[in-house]
């Protein structure tokens with residue numbers, strides 16, 4: 001419970017209905033999409049505009065109360081779990097599209113806007129906003145920005161950070177910061193816009209964003225290639241890029257995922273395949289046809305067992321089914337699904353998959369791997385049962401080794417889900433002690449009292465065999 | 472500091488919940504939030520507690536001893552429409568419908584302090600009336616007497632309806648003429664297929680359906696025989712039990728289910744056809760309803776497997792007759808999904824396919840046709856505010872289609888749509904009609 005004075009001041013800002021601290025509200029803001037994590041906040045608040053956010057922050061600052069920004073709570077890193085209590089600030093009531101500037105091809109939006117709604121809206125105007133996390137039907141633009149989310153189109157079009165060109169954000173003391181703007185070029189001082197992208201709610205509360213839009217591709221073609229040899233698939237990925245072709249989508253499923261997907265969707269996939277690549281190219285008709293022909297040749301040269309190219313929209317949808325149902329199929333296998341996002345340079349995909357398989361076997365856990373092969377962003381996904389403490393322990397040990405392996409292969413512990421709570425003990429492995437110190441100084445400069453999403457990104461202790469508390 | 476997630480001893484309701492709730496289903500929810508955008512109550516309020524993920528988290532917290540379920544908890548469980556739009560979008564296949572029924576069952580069991588008139592009317596409805604088709608017909612006769620005898624005029628004139636809640640008052644106006652003679656009394660219980668017989672189907676006539684929409688039942692028989700099915704209507708079938716199950720009266724639902732299963736089994740049918748999404752859905756779930764009943768489990772599976780909606784059966788196995796609009800005017804129609812037909816029976820294409828086949832008629836898809844209209848069983852009576860809000864949004868979308876007919880495939884939805892047109896719509900211009908009736912009127916019969 002917050003102290004009575006603070007409660008009254010917060011209620012005075014948003015009104016009685018948009019400040020809640022009844023048990024039901026606290027329980028329903030104690031979790032996010034991360035398995036097995038839960039902690040109760042002290043209150044939940046729903047601001048309706050930037051000034052309210054600023055006023056709320058001033059009160060929280062004065063009473064030294066932590067604040068956790070929240071979009072739809074779909075993140076997978078414990079990013080919105082209020083581990084140190086405080087107030088969860090839900091951004092859903094700031095969800096307007098403020099402007100679409102057709103001259104500059106930008107859109108200015110509020111952070112609580114649903115990602116899919118936004119994408120559909122700009123598509124209606126004949127424009128294109130490429131970042132498409134699989135959670136986009138649920139997630140918010142603010143959450144996407146705070147996590148720097150990626151998606152299937154990341155390889156060719158980049159991720160959220162490539163489309164955020166201006167921000168309005170409220171600092172811990174309630175000051176309102178504006179960064180960037182509509183100019184595509186801007187070198188006035190440090191790039192605070194990019195610094196806030198991916199800051200996971202630890203530096204400021206984002207209250208408005210100016211996003212870059214691009215013209216949509218005119219034409220798209222989809223193909224699927226299957227391999228008995230994992231390295232053949234991996235070499236295909238490298239060769240495609242070597243030939244200066246950047247496909248719009250280049251997705252990967254490993255053998256264990258193929259089996260699970262086939263069992264679920266009854267697609268009649270050959271179960272002796274070690275890998276499936278799903279490839280899409282978009283752009284002008286001639287260049288798409290040319291690229292798809294070259295990619296097909298590469299697939300065949302690398303001994304793909306089967307190559308199918310979709311000749312129609314329906315066929316394309318069919319080819320996409322395997323990849324699209326991967327998550328659903330895995331999620332239904334066992335009660336608990338842990339989806340990670342260890343990422344390696346794309347030339348190392350085959351090595352990484354083999355490592356994951358070896359590690360899974362060693363710890364006797366089921367881990368299926370699929371993901372964005374084009375940018376080396378893999379999703380090793382463990383299917384388990386939260387109620388089985390002993391098995392969960394083995395799963396955690398396996399993931400720890402997987403993170404280690406990713407870094408050893410020149411990669412990173414998280415490609416798009418963020419550090420949050422879950423990966424904070426491993427951050428130092430990736431960025432080194434100097435990196436941690438610099439990051440801590442940045443945090444100190446923005447949030448000296450450590451009120452913004454405390455306990456995230458920086459672990460109390462960096463990991464060398466400390467048990468993380470996944471309650 | 473965060474309040475520690477200390478587990479307290481379970482209060483009496485929490486203990487009941489722990490006994491009833493399926494722990495596997497609670498664990499299966501991975502809190503991905505994919506169900507949030509599909510949920511009407513979340514969309515209306517923006518509060519996580521009003522979402523499927525939130526409600527499941529509340530149930531789990533109660534069972535885990537993190538939350539002591541109280542009045543607010545009970546209310547939250549009743550705020551759910553039970554529309555089950557959260558199920559098809561769930562990657563983990565969480566059986567939300569089962570969870571909410573189990574939660575309500577526990578609450579009902581726990582609640583001893585219903586106000587006397589709630590208790591009485593629940594008893595009258597759940598134990599006395601619904602289980603007995605002849606009593607339903609008696610109500611039909613009374614209603615008919617009321618409507619036809621001039622009593623209605625007296626009542627309306629005297630302002631007696633003002634004594635009833637607003638919603639009931641409004642409903643009284645749009646209730647169709649009740650019938651004292653059901654489908655069997657009117658046309659008999661066995662009907663031969665036209666042409667070569669494809670299969671024998673048993674018609675589930677529905678208790679409310681057969682009193683208020685007897686014609687729709689008759690038209691269903693006509694459509695089915697025309698399409699090549701032999702139709703039997705087992706006379707001793709009874710209420711499907713949906714209202715019981717959704718209101719925390721699981722035991723009542725189970726005994727109704729057993730009787731229906733026996734009757735249809737004896738009739739030896741290949742399919743059990745329903746023309747009401749709300750009934751059909753629970754019929755497909757008899758296997759779950761009786762899964763702990765060793766004696767009935769197998770028969771329940773037999774039954775559940777055979778249940779199919781009339782549109783689906785026509786499209787998938789029937790010789791669909793041709794349909795044509797006779798008036799020269801260009802006719803525009805739209806469709807409101809029945810939540811349970813779409814989300815539980817998973818049938819959304821078949822009715823659309825049939826409607827689009829009618830010559831001379833333009834089918835217009837309504838925005839958010841898949842969203843609950845707010846009717847949701849007795850939700851209208853228990854949560855009039857939310858129901859009203861949902862209906863208002865629904866009618867905005869319906870009006871935007873600028874159509875002559877708003878078709879649907881469930882009696883509850885149909886009444887709600889009629890009510891909506893009366894309240895917010897273009898009454899006079901737009902009519903709400905059951906898909907079956909619309910098709911029947913335009914069916915070209917074989918010579």
Ligand SMILES: Cc1cc2nc3c(=O)[nH]c(=O)nc-3n(C[C@H](O)[C@H](O)[C@H](O)COP(=O)(O)OP(=O)(O)OC[C@H]3O[C@@H](n4cnc5c(N)ncnc54)[C@H](O)[C@@H]3O)c2cc1C
Nearest residue numbers: 071072073074075079134135140142143146149150201206
């Ligand atoms: C099934 C599934 C699939 C997913 N697929 C992908 C994928 O393909 N790619 C991908 O990148 N991610 C994916 N994710 C992860 C997640 O959906 C993304 O991180 C998403 O961007 C989170 O958005 P959200 O609105 O739910 O944010 P939340 O989860 O609510 O918050 C995420 C973080 O942002 C902070 N935050 C939110 N709003 C603000 C704000 N206005 N100001 C400051 N901080 C804020 C929070 O404090 C938190 O740290 C997936 C998740 C699930 C469950």
Ligand code: SF4
Nearest residue numbers: 500501503504506561
């Ligand atoms: S979609 Fe399913 S698993 Fe995800 S939060 Fe909703 S009920 Fe839980």
Ligand code: SF4
Nearest residue numbers: 510551552554555557
């Ligand atoms: S049944 Fe309908 S109202 Fe209830 S939680 Fe699911 S989607 Fe929401």
